[in-house]
Amino acid sequence: MFPLRPPLLRSLLTRRSLSTAPDPLPKDANWPLYLSIFGVSGLALWVYWQKTGQLQWDPVKNAQERRRGPTAALDRDEFRTFELKRKEPYNYNTSRYVFALPEKTATLLPVAACVLLKAADDETGPKDDKGRPVVRPYTPISDSRKVGEVDFLIKKYETGKFTPYLSSLEPGDKISIKGPLPKFAYEPNKFSQCGLIAGGSGITPMYQLLKHSLSIPEDKTHWTLIFANVSAKDILLKEEFDALAQAHPDRLNVVYVLDKPEKGFTGPTGYVTKELIKQHLPGPELGEKTKLFVCGPPGQVAAVAGKKAGMKQGELGGALKDLGYTEDQVFKF
Incomplete structure (x- = not known):
């Protein structure tokens, strides 16, 4: 690169008032030479980067990727x-x-x-x-x-x-x-109240549903989760559910049920019964505005909602049928 001559540097750094025209460039400035050198050098670098793969930039493609996400x-x-x-x-x-x-x-x-x-x-x-x-x-x-x-x-x-x-x-x-x-195509606000009955590791689809619904500000669906386990050490994702309930007290209520509770546990004990469901979950009288989801060990699912027929739902049975719910109101994971 050629150094800038003092007269040229002085003219570039000097600023006058808006009412006065700037000094013309010195007659001996080598601007055409400088521009041609910069242009040729830049073109050479561009060709080199493209051939070696060090520069792969497509503005349209990159904008599309950012918009599409993963x-x-x-x-x-x-x-x-x-x-x-x-x-x-x-x-x-x-x-x-x-x-x-x-x-x-x-x-x-x-x-x-x-x-x-x-x-x-x-x-x-x-x-x-x-x-x-x-x-x-x-x-x-x-x-x-x-x-x-x-x-x-x-x-x-x-x-x-x-x-x-x-x-x-x-x-x-x-x-x-x-x-x-x-499994189930969830739509925000399709139901006004939903009940979740889970046991053991059957909690994961319930967690997926709740996280999704509660992350949608315009979704006003209210949820109640009944989560049954043998003991406190068996409760999975408890911290996550407690945090969700605290963040959304108007939309989520969590009820933990233990079969063998430790000292100090104040929640329901034993199994998920008709009385427990009736006390905490929305009733069948809400019709199409309510939905109950069930997931857990086969014995629990059968007692609460009837056996599944392989990958199919199977007939509704158990406590939910006795309480008057219809097959359209219940989904078994």
Whole structure:
């Protein structure tokens, strides 16, 4: 680069009043030469960066990507393999599993929806009684737009076919995931009051529903959750539910039920009964303005709402039928 001559530098730094025209550029200024050098140098740098891949800038493409947000990491028609990033103990029989997703992707699950998990290697993974790979549905607890990760809270069943295998995985090991599998298409303000009855690890779809609804300012739906467990140490996501209830006292009420309560517990004890449902949840007289969701161990679901028929809802039964609810008012996860 050529240095600026003193007369030129002085003329560039001198400012006069608006009523006086600025000094003309000195006659000996080499502006055409400077501009041509800068232009040629800039063009050369641009070509070099493009060829070496050090500069990849498409204003239109980048604006579209920012507007679109993350892309979907999953495929509903085939399993994709993901690496276990972290495994964190949650309590004595449940762990949080965090799987890595590709860069700039997220699960983008609709609410409510789950995914299917199976071993990444069908040959070494668990098999069912017919020799087929074991596949299990789970609902992530992380936000569906969380980029680069997906979190699951999964309880280990010692006699189960899949969770002992899952609990044996270490960071760096892989799992296969397929989804989403839509379960219930939630619409804000479609219902004025909703009831949730959950037991044990069946709480995750309820958490997905509540987080989604309560994050929508214009949604005025009121929720009541009855969450049944054996003891206090079995309550999953309690801190999260308590925080949601505190942040939305006009929209969420949480009722914890324990079968074997510790000293000082003041909530209901035993099982989820007709009396408990009638006391806390919206009644069937609200018609189409109410909806009850049920998820938990098969025995609890059967006692509360009747058995599911595989992936289908099955006939309504149990306590909810006795209380007068209709099949349209109840959904079983």
